[in-house]
Amino acid sequence: MKKFFLIPFFVALFSFAGAASAQTVDANSPDGMIKTVTQQVIDAVRGDKSIQQGNISAVTKLVNEKILPYTDFQRTTQLAMGRNWRSASPEQQQQIVEQFKMLLIRTYSGALAQVKDQQIQYKPFRANPDDTDVVVRSVVMNNGSPVELDYRLYKTPQGWRVYDINVLGAWLIQAYQQQFNEQIQQHGIDGLIQFLTQRNQQLASGKAS
Secondary structure (H helix, E strand, C coil): CCCCCCCCHHHHHHCCECCCCCCCCCCCCHHHHHHHHHHHHHHHHHCCHHHHCCCHHHHHHHHHHHHHHHECHHHHHHHHHHHHHHHCCHHHHHHHHHHHHHHHHHHHHHHHHHCCCCEEEECCCCCCCCCCEEEEEEEEEECCEEEEEEEEEEEECCEEEEEEEEECCEEHHHHHHHHHHHHHHHHHHHHHHHHHHHHHHHHHHCCCC
């Protein structure tokens, strides 16, 4: 079976430091929101040893408080599932969203321990006033090596929300589409839920390969 976990989603969220210092998040500014949320997350990581040690409860709390309010993870999951999303019941959709989110948290929580003094450079943000879907582009310097890191956001009545991330040219949604589709084709919607659930159980018990 092809490797299911392709993109270090939470490495993208946690393993760099931004330059923003404001504590108030302006969700009406795509690039400003990314810079501010990034700084708040990095400050939280550096100030909490349990997060640095990969404590799942502490990591989940940080994600729920600092990141999820500015993301649309249901949209991320829906796009990753493609047309299969419509075949799932509302209960199944919710289960998949929750298991997928926990999968990413558990898989990449160890990346938090790697937060050091990485530097990030934001590329000039270009968008028209009437745009409803934009990309904020950046480059992270990690031990002297540049890492491309971009965020795709869309406009909602509550402000801009992140729904996809690009690391080194690979977008998160695109990377998971094939894996989700293969699981559903072979085992159905319930099979995907079972796969994600079992994988989370393996990661929780430390038995994942």
